[in-house]
Amino acid sequence: MKRWPLLFLLISLCLQLRAQDLDILIKGAYLIDAKNGIRDSMDVGVLAGKIARVAPQIASGDAKKVIDASGLILSPGLIDLHTHLFVGSQARTFADGFSSVSPDNFSFRSGITTMVDAGTSGWRNFETFKKNVIDASQTRVLAFLNIAGTGMSGNPDQENLLDMDPEKAFETLLQYPDILVGIKIGHFTGPEWTPFENALQAAEMANKPLLVECHLPQYTLAQQLEKMRPGDILTHSFEEIEERMPIVDEQGMLRSFVKAAYDRGILFDVGHGGAGFWFSQAIPAVQQGLTPHSFGTDLHRFSMNSGMKNMLNVMSKFINIGMEVNDVIERASWQAAQAIKRTDLGHLSEGAVADLTLLKLHEGEFGFIDAGANKIEGKYKLETELTMKGGKIVYDLNGLAAKKYTY
Known part of the structure; x- marks a missing residue:
C-alpha cells in the first residue's frame, strides 16, 4: 500500500510533462491561413520546429512559452x-x-x-x-x-x-x-x-x-x-x-x-x-x-x-x-x-514547418510613394511584430516573447 503515493506522484509528474507538450504557444491572434480557409481568432502551438496544434483555445499550461498576440494578425x-x-x-x-x-x-x-x-x-x-x-x-x-x-x-x-x-x-x-x-x-x-x-x-x-x-x-x-x-x-x-x-x-x-x-x-x-x-x-x-x-x-x-x-x-x-x-x-x-510550386510553405497546417509572422495593422495617417515620386495618403499600414522561422523566433520588435525585466 505504501507504493500508492509514489505511484500517484509519478502519474502526476507524467501528466505535467505531457501537459507542457508545446515549445511555444501563440494565443489570441487573428489567423489568416488561405490553404485551410481560416480567417478567425485561433491559438497556434509549435513543437520541434513544426506547427503542432491549431485550435480556438489551447490551454496556456500546455506550453513552455506563451505569447499573447491579442489584437495582432497571425500569418504564415x-x-x-x-x-x-x-x-x-x-x-x-x-x-x-x-x-x-x-x-x-x-x-x-x-x-x-x-x-x-x-x-x-x-x-x-x-x-x-x-x-x-x-x-x-x-x-x-x-x-x-x-x-x-x-x-x-x-x-x-x-x-x-x-x-x-x-x-x-x-x-x-x-x-x-x-x-x-x-x-x-x-x-x-x-x-x-x-x-x-x-x-x-x-x-x-x-x-x-x-x-x-x-x-x-x-x-x-x-x-x-x-x-x-x-x-x-x-x-x-x-x-x-x-x-x-x-x-x-x-x-x-x-x-x-x-x-x-x-x-x-x-x-x-x-x-x-x-x-x-x-x-x-x-x-x-x-x-x-x-x-x-x-x-x-x-x-x-x-x-x-x-x-x-x-x-x-x-x-x-x-x-x-x-x-x-x-x-x-x-x-x-x-x-x-x-x-513557385512550393506548397510545403505558405500555410499553418498541423505538421507544416513553423514559419509564421505576427503583424500589426496600424490605423493612422500614412504616406506611400511610387516609382515616379508620386504620393498617396492612406489609413492603414502593416508592421511586423514577430517573425518565426522553423519554430525559432528570429525577430521580435517589442519583446512579445522576451522575459520582462524589472528594475
Missing part, C-alpha cells in the same frame, strides 16, 4: 517572390556584386521567411551564389535561374546569346530542384527571340514557371504574354514605361490582351523595385479587377531606399488602394508558395 511566413541577393565584391553588378543585398538584413524584420532571387545568377555562377549566400543565410533563399549563363552580370556578358543554353540551365535545375524554382528572362535589349524561347524551353523541360522581367523593349507586352503559359509570372506588372507598354492605356483602361492573359492563368507579380510600380497603373488595374498574385519587392541596394521600402510597405499600398487585408496577406503567403 511571407514570401518575397522577387529579390536580388547574390551580394559580392563586384562593384557595378548584381551577380556577385554590390547592387544585390544580404537576405538576413532585410527578411525577418519585414515578416519574410522565404526570399526568391529573381535570376541574379545563371548556370555558370549559381554554385557561387549557393555557397556564398544561400547556404550562409538563415532566411530560406530560393531562386529563379537566369537563362543568361552569368546571370545579371552586366553587358555584354548578360546579353551573350551563345551563353543562353537551355540544356545547361535545365541540368542546373535538375541538380538543385529544392532551391531553383524556375527560369528567368529579362534585361535583354536585342531584337532576337532566342533568349525568350530558350528560357521557355528550359522551363518547360523542368516543369517550372518562367519569370518574365519585362526589360525587353524589342518585344511588345502583347507578344510576351502570348508566349507565356498559365502559371508563368510577369513581374514589374504595374510599371509605366512607354516602350514596355503599360498594362493600362492612356484612357486608364486595362488593355484587353492583359485581361485575357490574366484570365487564362498568367500570374502578375508587383516587382516594385526602383522603377517598377506606378499608382497610375496599379489603381485603375485594381479597380478593374486585376489584383497582383504576389508582392515581389525587387529588393536591391537602390529600391529599398526609394519608394519601395519593404514588402509590407508594398502590401500596405494595395490595402490603401482598395484590396482587403485578408486577400493581400493570403497572396503574400499561400498564393506566392503556389506560384
Whole structure:
C-alpha cells in the first residue's frame, strides 16, 4: 500500500510533462491561413520546429512559452517572390556584386521567411551564389535561374546569346530542384527571340514557371504574354514605361490582351523595385479587377531606399488602394508558395514547418510613394511584430516573447 503515493506522484509528474507538450504557444491572434480557409481568432502551438496544434483555445499550461498576440494578425511566413541577393565584391553588378543585398538584413524584420532571387545568377555562377549566400543565410533563399549563363552580370556578358543554353540551365535545375524554382528572362535589349524561347524551353523541360522581367523593349507586352503559359509570372506588372507598354492605356483602361492573359492563368507579380510600380497603373488595374498574385519587392541596394521600402510597405499600398487585408496577406503567403510550386510553405497546417509572422495593422495617417515620386495618403499600414522561422523566433520588435525585466 505504501507504493500508492509514489505511484500517484509519478502519474502526476507524467501528466505535467505531457501537459507542457508545446515549445511555444501563440494565443489570441487573428489567423489568416488561405490553404485551410481560416480567417478567425485561433491559438497556434509549435513543437520541434513544426506547427503542432491549431485550435480556438489551447490551454496556456500546455506550453513552455506563451505569447499573447491579442489584437495582432497571425500569418504564415511571407514570401518575397522577387529579390536580388547574390551580394559580392563586384562593384557595378548584381551577380556577385554590390547592387544585390544580404537576405538576413532585410527578411525577418519585414515578416519574410522565404526570399526568391529573381535570376541574379545563371548556370555558370549559381554554385557561387549557393555557397556564398544561400547556404550562409538563415532566411530560406530560393531562386529563379537566369537563362543568361552569368546571370545579371552586366553587358555584354548578360546579353551573350551563345551563353543562353537551355540544356545547361535545365541540368542546373535538375541538380538543385529544392532551391531553383524556375527560369528567368529579362534585361535583354536585342531584337532576337532566342533568349525568350530558350528560357521557355528550359522551363518547360523542368516543369517550372518562367519569370518574365519585362526589360525587353524589342518585344511588345502583347507578344510576351502570348508566349507565356498559365502559371508563368510577369513581374514589374504595374510599371509605366512607354516602350514596355503599360498594362493600362492612356484612357486608364486595362488593355484587353492583359485581361485575357490574366484570365487564362498568367500570374502578375508587383516587382516594385526602383522603377517598377506606378499608382497610375496599379489603381485603375485594381479597380478593374486585376489584383497582383504576389508582392515581389525587387529588393536591391537602390529600391529599398526609394519608394519601395519593404514588402509590407508594398502590401500596405494595395490595402490603401482598395484590396482587403485578408486577400493581400493570403497572396503574400499561400498564393506566392503556389506560384513557385512550393506548397510545403505558405500555410499553418498541423505538421507544416513553423514559419509564421505576427503583424500589426496600424490605423493612422500614412504616406506611400511610387516609382515616379508620386504620393498617396492612406489609413492603414502593416508592421511586423514577430517573425518565426522553423519554430525559432528570429525577430521580435517589442519583446512579445522576451522575459520582462524589472528594475
